[in-house]
Amino acid sequence: MVALAYTVAFEGIEARLVEVQCAITPGIPAFAIVGLPDKAVSEARERVRAALSAMAIALPSKRITVNLSPADLPKEGSHFDLPIALALLAALEIIPQEDAERTVALGELSLDGTLVPVVGALPAAMAAAQDERTLLCPYACGAEAAWVGAANVIAPRTLADVVRHYTGQSVLSPSEPGEVHRATSTRDLSEVKGQERAKRALEIAAAGRHHLMLVGSPGSGKSMLAARIPGILPPLTPVEALETSMIHSLFGLLDEGGINRERPFREPHHTASMAAIVGGGRTAKPGEISLAHNGVLFMDEFPEFTRAVLETLRQPIETGEVVIARANAHVRYPCRFMLVAAANPCKCGYLADPARACARVPLCGEDYMGRISGPLMDRFDLRIEVPPVAFTDLDLPQNGESSAIVAARVAAARDRQTQRFQGHKTARVNADAEGHLLEQIATPDTEGRALLVKVAERFGLSARGYHRVLRVARTIADLEGCDDVRRPHVAEAVSYRLAMAKEV
Secondary structure: OEEEEEEEEEEOOEEEEEEEEEEEEOOOOEEEEEOOEOHHHHOHHHHHHHHHHHOOOOOOOOEEEEEEEOOOOOEOOHHHHHHHHHHHHHHOOOOOHHHHHOEEEOOEEOOOOEEEOOOOHHHHHHHHHHOOOEEEOOHHHHHHHOOOOOOOEEOOOEHHHHHHHHOOOOOOOOOOOOOEEOOOOOOOHHHOOOOHHHHHHHHHHHHHOOOEEEEOOOOOOHHHHHHOOHHHOOOOOHHHHHHHHHHHHHHOOOOOOOEEOOOOEEOOOOOOOHHHHHEEOOOOEEOHHHHOOOOEEEEOOHHHOOHHHHHOOHHHHHHOEEEEEOOOOEEEEEOOOEEEEEEOOOOOOOOOOOOOOOOOOOHHHHHHHOOOOHHHHOOOOEEEEOOOOOHHHHHOOOOOOOHHHHHHHHHHHHHHHHHHOOOOOOOOOHHHOOHHHHHHHHOEOHHHHHHHHHHHHHHOOOHHHHHHHHHHHHHHHHHHOOOOEOHHHHHHHHHHHHOOOOOO
16 A cells, blocks of 8 residues: 655746655565655655654564655655655554645654754645645744645644644644744935935836946945835735745745745845856756845946846846746746846946046946946936035935835835736736837827937937836826826936937
8 A cells, every 4th residue: 555645846936746655565675765856855764764763663674665756857855854754654554644645745854853944835835725735844934834824834843743743642733924024224315415316216216116227436325325225115015925935935035934025135246157146056046036026136346247147137127037947947937126237437437537537538438338238238227327426525414305205105106006007917017017008008298209209219219218218207207196197207217218328
């Protein structure tokens, strides 16, 4: 007779159900695991053997075979320990086989039987709920998995607790969801002296999730401005929080099972590899663009990233997802993020300063900014020059708006967009609008259209650039609470588009 339990194998953020079959048959004593396991899964037999021995459960002198079905699906990770142990306990008739069959389990076993937390509890809970099964996971993962309200989550601390639960000796209560973390940002926009135009660009970018390029000399405040973006962004909606947490769960970034409602803010170093930014590696893990899903990806020293890394951003920016192709699988991750890039105007950084510019002006700047291709630059909705602030202005008192005031306007604009795109499958903010949808929501008045046509002809805007101006104009109108896109909105959007214009 074959005893069954279930677990999951991860393909991107998708958790595929795996049937764990355990058979104990006469023959030479052995413990074999088959079904395309990796090294960590193959080593599970030693951890399971030691954990059962710690509970004074001896394995019979027979042949034990564990099959992970479907056999052609690669099995990776230590979370297969618990389902293998569960199926084996059912085969030994220590726990009821029907209870094991109704369970999706994941967790690593220590040698003394303690359950060690693993990544991916949230996607596993989704898979268990869809298949109407109970999720069994380590205690440290229970609060995270319980966020999927449709799943019944049991989170024991040890393998002995599992046995006592299924035999009715000590039934465990279902886990409760963890707390919602709401971090308070200590970085406020009011601390930034001057840079009013750059602050305005930050507000527009945050309101419509538009990509932003900041260019200025060293010390002008580009990184300081970018670091204050999280303080003006609205919290994640419940749907967005679940999407983002699914990715962070696979990466082990959720703290104590709590769901974070703050939008991600990722800032990779310019030495990061393509796999680190886009995703990949041996197990096709998500990269920074996916970890920034529904949040901000800040890339400082933008031209210093390798050309190959920068060019790989072009397609994800447009599609909102990335497909990592490997010989044995194609893994898809969502990546709808707001790209904020900061760069010096040239290698030395003082292109616009007559007193400090190098002798290679203007070639110095052309060569340096030329590392950013035209098609990639074309994808930035807002382009801002950040001038240096005079040191005499640094002693002036704070007189700008606080992040809370700006955040209120941004939240109001996002609410207008939520109502506008209600029921739409792909569009959530103005940056997502395209085609007929964009024409419906962002067609300017007669004067605004005439201005946009004139600018497009004069500066040779690409079709993408033309549409991105319309999206930004729609966001500016939303910030003002206007239903129509008018000439002033178009004029301001064009001013951000033409700064450092590099149309293709």
